Amino acid sequence: MxxxxxxxxxxxxxxxxxxxxxxxxxxxxxxxxMPPGRAHDADQLAASAPQKNPLFINMTTGDSWRGWMGLHFAHATLKMGHPVAVFLNLDAVTLASMKGEQEKKPSMQRIPRDIIADFIRDGGVVLMCGPCMAEFGLKLEDLVPGVQMGKPGFTQGFIFAENARTLTW
Structure with missing residues (x-):
């Protein structure tokens, strides 16, 4: 059978x-x-209309090395032509503080507050959580110049910008 x-x-x-x-x-x-005539290549994707692809990074860590990694990523993305806004909240607000020491590990070229200053100088936006600042005893004058206060409505304008991508670090 x-x-x-x-x-x-x-x-x-x-x-x-x-x-x-x-x-x-x-x-x-x-x-x-792969459709004909279209490359599947990260460089080509990164170069395709970067101004239409802003990035919003919600940074929650105040750890110096982790913060450095996230800020370094944000700055590199900005240099590729993408608008980038970083929202520092929870203990990440301490990364923008001009007060006190910031740990610098051997793998870090700079401390976080120095990256923030260069990032802002190059056109990046750094937003700060007000209640989080208060929790850590920080005032606006204690922060890297150019850091802006986040507030309802203003911060959401970055999150919901056309074609925006969000990332939590």
Missing amino acids: SAWRAGSTGEYVMRKSIVFMCGLALGFALAFA
């Missing part, structure tokens, strides 16, 4: 296996197919 006989368990398993394999092959073909 043939394994393809109607109603047999072997036939059912074989058909299911064939359908699965065809679906898998089709999925791979669709996933890796």
